[in-house]
Amino acid sequence: MITGKNYIGNHLSAEGKETFKTFNPQLNIETEHTFFEASEDEIRLAVNLAWEAFQKFKEVSGAKKANFLREIAHQIENLGDELVKTYCQESGLPEGRAKGERNRTCFQLRTFSDLVEEGSWVNATIDTAIPDRKPQPKSDLRKMSIPLGPVAVFGASNFPLAYSTAGGDTASALAAGCPVVVKSHPMHAGTGELVTSAIITAAKKTAMPNGVFSNLNSSGIEVGQQLVKHTKIKAVGFTGSIRGGRALFDLASQRREPIPVFAEMGSINPVVLLPKALKKKGTVWAKTYASSITLGTGQFCTNPGLLLALDGDGLDGFIQTLSEEILKIAPSSMLHPNIHTKYHEHKRMMFDQGGLSVTANYEAAVAENYAQQTVVSVSGSDFLKNSKLHQEVFGPFSMVVKSKDVDELANIITQLEGQLTGTIISEESEIESYDNVVNALQGRVGRLIFNGVPTGVEVCPAMQHGGPYPASTDSRFGAVGIHAIQRWVRPVSFQDWPNTLLPDELKDENPLNISRLVNGAQTKECL
Amino acid sequence: MITGKNYIGNHLSAEGKETFKTFNPQLNIETEHTFFEASEDEIRLAVNLAWEAFQKFKEVSGAKKANFLREIAHQIENLGDELVKTYCQESGLPEGRAKGERNRTCFQLRTFSDLVEEGSWVNATIDTAIPDRKPQPKSDLRKMSIPLGPVAVFGASNFPLAYSTAGGDTASALAAGCPVVVKSHPMHAGTGELVTSAIITAAKKTAMPNGVFSNLNSSGIEVGQQLVKHTKIKAVGFTGSIRGGRALFDLASQRREPIPVFAEMGSINPVVLLPKALKKKGTVWAKTYASSITLGTGQFCTNPGLLLALDGDGLDGFIQTLSEEILKIAPSSMLHPNIHTKYHEHKRMMFDQGGLSVTANYEAAVAENYAQQTVVSVSGSDFLKNSKLHQEVFGPFSMVVKSKDVDELANIITQLEGQLTGTIISEESEIESYDNVVNALQGRVGRLIFNGVPTGVEVCPAMQHGGPYPASTDSRFGAVGIHAIQRWVRPVSFQDWPNTLLPDELKDENPLNISRLVNGAQTKECL
Numbered sequence A, B: 001m002i003t004g005k006n007y008i009g010n011h012l013s014a015e016g017k018e019t020f021k022t023f024n025p026q027l028n029i030e031t032e033h034t035f036f037e038a039s040e041d042e043i044r045l046a047v048n049l050a051w052e053a054f055q056k057f058k059e060v061s062g063a064k065k066a067n068f069l070r071e072i073a074h075q076i077e078n079l080g081d082e083l084v085k086t087y088c089q090e091s092g093l094p095e096g097r098a099k100g101e102r103n104r105t106c107f108q109l110r111t112f113s114d115l116v117e118e119g120s121w122v123n124a125t126i127d128t129a130i131p132d133r134k135p136q137p138k139s140d141l142r143k144m145s146i147p148l149g150p151v152a153v154f155g156a157s158n159f160p161l162a163y164s165t166a167g168g169d170t171a172s173a174l175a176a177g178c179p180v181v182v183k184s185h186p187m188h189a190g191t192g193e194l195v196t197s198a199i200i201t202a203a204k205k206t207a208m209p210n211g212v213f214s215n216l217n218s219s220g221i222e223v224g225q226q227l228v229k230h231t232k233i234k235a236v237g238f239t240g241s242i243r244g245g246r247a248l249f250d251l252a253s254q255r256r257e258p259i260p261v262f263a264e265m266g267s268i269n270p271v272v273l274l275p276k277a278l279k280k281k282g283t284v285w286a287k288t289y290a291s292s293i294t295l296g297t298g299q300f301c302t303n304p305g306l307l308l309a310l311d312g313d314g315l316d317g318f319i320q321t322l323s324e325e326i327l328k329i330a331p332s333s334m335l336h337p338n339i340h341t342k343y344h345e346h347k348r349m350m351f352d353q354g355g356l357s358v359t360a361n362y363e364a365a366v367a368e369n370y371a372q373q374t375v376v377s378v379s380g381s382d383f384l385k386n387s388k389l390h391q392e393v394f395g396p397f398s399m400v401v402k403s404k405d406v407d408e409l410a411n412i413i414t415q416l417e418g419q420l421t422g423t424i425i426s427e428e429s430e431i432e433s434y435d436n437v438v439n440a441l442q443g444r445v446g447r448l449i450f451n452g453v454p455t456g457v458e459v460c461p462a463m464q465h466g467g468p469y470p471a472s473t474d475s476r477f478g479a480v481g482i483h484a485i486q487r488w489v490r491p492v493s494f495q496d497w498p499n500t501l502l503p504d505e506l507k508d509e510n511p512l513n514i515s516r517l518v519n520g521a522q523t524k525e526c527l
Helices: A040-057 A062-078 A080-091 A095-118 A168-176 A186-205 A222-229 A242-254 A275-298 A313-328 A337-351 A380-385 A406-415 A430-444 A482-488 B040-057 B062-078 B080-091 B095-118 B168-176 B186-205 B222-229 B242-254 B275-298 B313-328 B337-351 B380-385 B406-415 B430-444 B482-488
Strands: A006-008 A011-013 A019-024 A029-036 A125-127 A141-147 A151-154 A180-183 A213-216 A235-239 A261-264 A270-273 A306-310 A357-361 A374-379 A397-403 A419-425 A445-450 A489-495 A516-518 A521-523 B006-008 B011-013 B019-024 B029-036 B125-127 B141-147 B151-154 B180-183 B213-216 B235-239 B261-264 B270-273 B306-310 B357-361 B374-379 B397-403 B419-425 B445-450 B489-495 B516-518 B521-523
Touching (some): A019 A186, A040 A180, A062 A168, A095 A168, A313 A357, A419 A430, B019 B080, B040 B180, B222 B242, B235 B242, B242 B261, B275 B430, B313 B357, B313 B374, B313 B397, B406 B430, B419 B430, B430 B445
Parallel strands (some): A151 A235, A180 A213, A235 A261, A374 A397, A419 A445, B151 B235, B235 B261, B374 B397
Antiparallel strands (some): B125 B141, B141 B489
């Protein structure tokens, strides 16, 4: 049941005076529930409770954290139709997407559950003593990762489940042993509260400390700012706009004790279409990309917003087919009127730039909040001299850039800001003549794709979802897959520590049977 | 031979007008050489050359980087007596220390050489395709670490070799595939130039690209600032003061594209002396700590500046013995007149604080720049209410804090800023009654030591040298040991990439025979 209140640990609370409502973009009306903005006191209470919970939660075994995470997944599934209905109402996204995203969310929770139950993720490293070493004896040293402390998580508007309340940031932080305080996304506050109720039920059932999770409502930026500035918050996970992510990064960097901010922000995901591929399979790729550009109403962070190719007949044919195909697709609703308004503003800004040709622009009447998909093209030289053309238009929009030669193509890629993904569309062996293009692309992205589309982010260990700034604030980490847990921990070494007092992960007898680096060799053996 | 010039890649350069000299603190006179400050043009040239070199260096194989690093160690050893003599002149440290630190520096270079020759450090992760997976097929995904780009390194005054020009930061960055531009420490610019000449000789002999290493002289802060702000510098390594490290961190965070700064800064390295240990072995520990506090004239970042214990007879006896023992030790020279002046200023500031007792203060006349060692004591309640007492006094100074009970002791630890180390001195099993103290200490430090001294930082994989802010700007990493390489890399994923075009580390046939995480299992097997 949706109450509209904040969860301060296990306790429902509505101390604040301000309220807001979520919006159904499909029906273009407000939803029925009223949400209470978290007050300053409620924020402080949630963080202090998280800090208290941390003192216990950091000692909770991997097996017990695994039970907790599995129970969260189970409780989310238990929410049944109410969750799906609320998700669809608040996002305008279809039921199939809601169910798919719920599966992904629960899969992520269970993946982290397996990871911490197995236990080797702590990077246990042991160098045993050499008492007779000259000139000085060598001490026994043992190192492992421990959690940083309470983490603030900011959910994504475009992933109400998989990258919000119980999404990748929360799942990885809880798995690491960090309590989480979520600043709920105002566009899906109801979905957020339902998921929170599942987390709290799971926390109670598995006897986790009160405060291991809190959920704060807010329609503005103040709650998030106060959260990031609080001395007991030790790291931040964010998915959203460059402006929002950078503001939190700046706040966190200016603290007396700076803390890491892992913000996954904007990306236009360049796609390089090589000439033979365009000639041989241009039509197929045009259809594939018409679909990828409009998938989820173009509201994926991996949406292909920039198509790069060498000018010529093949490219003109591709642009024509892409434009025809994309106009065949029925427009769909955006997440919120604000996002819809911004989409049209950004498109108009693009249309005003010199040298731009609009090759497809859905013009038939559509319902309120529905996005009209668009393809534009521009020459390489115009693109190079106008950085406005490098900006993201969040929605079903893509720009084709016609380069006059390979050097200009490579130069364009070098001039791009950091990106989540870069794709090469190529016929067999053609790519080998484009070394400089591939090298340039690798320097600007977190993930390279061959003959595919960037949309669709697999959850697996080898996935890198993150890239050079501004794709993310720290390209050395990502929010998807098991390695996301490494964002929330730091190593601690124990020197000559008595075996009985060591954490189980570092004991001689290796009671958890984890893989450890012992005197330079990876092993599960005892000492 | 020392020329006083900057190395812009392989080229000696002295375009700047400003000059400075280094200082011999033992003789209290300037040394013979004149050093030319790097000009703005020289800085730009060095960084642009590093960027060009990066395009080639990032493709250099692990085996070739290993040769380069080994050759650097060899060339440093080849510098022979001139290096030792210059080191001693510029630092006031004894010959034994110079030779020991040279060994450590070469050991570090060879350790990273072995690491990159073996190759598994890139964290290769492979998830193979599942073409018939429902509802969507799964792509092939392969991930590994790649270098970030040119790194700026700021050497430490107190480690002219091991944490300066070719020290831990440089060795790990070069090993990762990142060119390095060093802002040479002005107190040992001659030592820095000699080591640079060894690096350049090694780079030429092993055919590394020009610009893979540069060395810039500077006696002020402007050269370092310009370096950190340059868009082609992608990360920073620093060892030094909180003020200096924080200033660079702030500059780097405010860039349009923020970059990571790994600054190892201040630490007072709390030591907790438990009552039974004080009673049974107080005299032994007093002698041990008198020696640790004065080691290297107290100029180690792990110097034990804070001794915490419960008030009582055992503690009074310990303080008396410690004070007697420390006064028996012959004073020694500090690194530089500036450091010596600051030591005395900070000591005087401490003496002015309420409640402080000076229990040992070497008062006999000493040579210029020699430090007079000092022990002071204060009550727990006075310490808690005065944060000035928590500051570092860089030099042979230590403060004993007398706590009235265990709760106050734990509270003091909780109130401390982040530290590199925390030590427990305990008789067998005594420690088990001090859970809250040990827990509090673990929350504030990067390394816990049992019945030892914090000075002496072993170079091995299980060492963590770094801690919560302000011990370092990023507690998740450290500057000592093989894991230091992970600071300079980011992961990149390849999706459905043709096997022949993949980096060797990710190819089906595993030609480098490295350990990889393949479909969840760590293995050296081919696919």
